Amino acid sequence: MSKRILHIDMDAFFASVESARDPSLRGKPLIVGGNLDDLRSVVSSASYEARRYGVRSAMPIAQAKRLCPHGVFMRCSRGVYGEASRRIQEILETATPHIQMASIDEANLDITGSIHLFGDEEKLARHIKNAILEQERITCTIGVASNKMVAKVAANECKPDGFLSIAPGAERDFLAPLSVGKLPGVGPHAKEALENMGVMTIGRLATVPEPTLKRMFGEQGAASLLRAACGMGSDEITPQDQPKSISRETTFPEDLSDWRVIEPVVFRLAEHCAYALRSEGLEAKRVTLKTRYADFQTKSFAKTLSDPTALDVDIMAALRELFPKAQARRARVRLVGVHLSALSWNQHQMRLFNREKMEKWERVSQTVDTVRGKLGFDAVHVGRVLPDSKHAPKDK
Known part of the structure; x- marks a missing residue:
């Protein structure tokens, strides 16, 4: 099967x-x-x-x-889309545990073993679509096929709010009449080159001799194009591993020199990073402040912590130590970012010293995360980090 x-x-x-x-x-x-x-x-x-x-x-x-x-x-509402994406992933998990997120708003699911639980593919897809619409009040489009590439093309062909299933063995016939530019990975330049050869459709591409394509796209590129044109692609679903880092950055509407304005924005980015850490059950041991100046020179300043953490207070304390290094280059600032790395799974181990203080901050973080989970990230702010609306960070 x-x-x-x-x-x-x-x-x-x-x-x-x-x-x-x-x-x-x-x-x-x-x-x-x-x-x-x-x-x-x-x-x-x-x-x-x-x-x-x-x-x-x-x-x-x-x-x-x-x-x-x-x-x-x-402007983008920082944090809101990531939270919605995580909630949607939880809905997808009600259909199958085999999920590979392709981006914040796309995913591939292996539903082979789940179809019988719903009756057929369309009923399974309808379950997902209805659950997302009811919970998030937004629509989605679903394509089903024997591999990820054809399923993606199928979804693209029935947007918005559509469903399209390509039967096993029908992949090549489905793709044949479509524009060659609809193949994933065929960008504007490749599309133009193929059309200059008279290759307008995917079906025509499947008949082009491989040596001809090799001269234009190289050996690997030619082989990939021909496989895709014939409807062949990967059907492997690889769940995401633990991320190597978590970061947020923002570009200011105009270059800034006043660090009294810049610092609250950096702290707000740190809040987002810490919230993402806790949502993933992770801690970080290295905090990096990224600064891009008006002349586009970019500098990174890092601090390694004595213990891994997922607490805003620890991350902000490290950033305060890094601010003087960023300010030393007396230049206007175009972009700032916060980068957390050296990640590990959160073991919830309290430090020997300042244990009571850390327990307090753990409780505060749990309460804040609960409120944000119900009302959205911006429902709660740490007092010191409230940015003025003009310089509030945007999603990047």
Whole structure:
């Protein structure tokens, strides 16, 4: 029996999450990534209403403004999308334990052994879609096939809020009439090169002699293109291992020199990192402050802790020691970031000294995390780190 791989892709994820949080945004051309005056920002997500005007992810905000001047522009809500993604992953786990997250808004699932529990593939997919819609009030698109590549293409073909299953053995026929640019990994340059050869469809690509493709894409590239064109791909689902690091960074709307403004933003990033650590059941032993100056020179300043931690107070204390090093180069600052590494699983071992104080901070963190889990990350702030709205960090 061939494997059955389900690919799920959240529809206009960031924009959909924002519309769920504020229903007045529904039906409007919503562009998430930056305000109208954020000239350095790019589009992170655009609602389907905005896409009708040609707005796309990774497009400069200035270009999106020209294409859709009446659009609703807003900055990313830090932490909100990651929390929604984790909740969605919990829903996916009700269908199968075999999950591989491809990004914050995409995942591949091996549903081979779970289909019989729901009756058929469509009922399984409907279970997932209904649960996400009921809990998060957003839609998703699902494709099912014998491998990850074809399942992803199937999902792309039925967006938004669709479902498409490709039967085993029908992969090549499904792909054949599609534009060659719809193959994952075929970017604009490769698409143009193939079309210049007269290769417009995936079906035509499957008939091109391999030596011809080798001259253009090399041996490995040619082999990969031909395999994909024939509907062949990996069906291995590899769950994520423990991350090697956790980091957050933000670019300021304008270069800053006042560290009284910069420091609270860094602390806010540290809060996000610490929350992510605890959510994953991890601790960090190394804290790094990243600083990019106005001349684009980037410096990193690190401190190794005596004990691993997942507490905001410990991470912020390390950052306070690093601030003078970053300030020594008396230059305006364009970007700051916090990077936690040397990660290990949290063993909840209290230190010999200051045990009572650490227990207090553990209790505080647990309470804060509980509130954030119910109301969102921004429901609770550590008093010292409240940034003013103008310089509040954006997702990066």
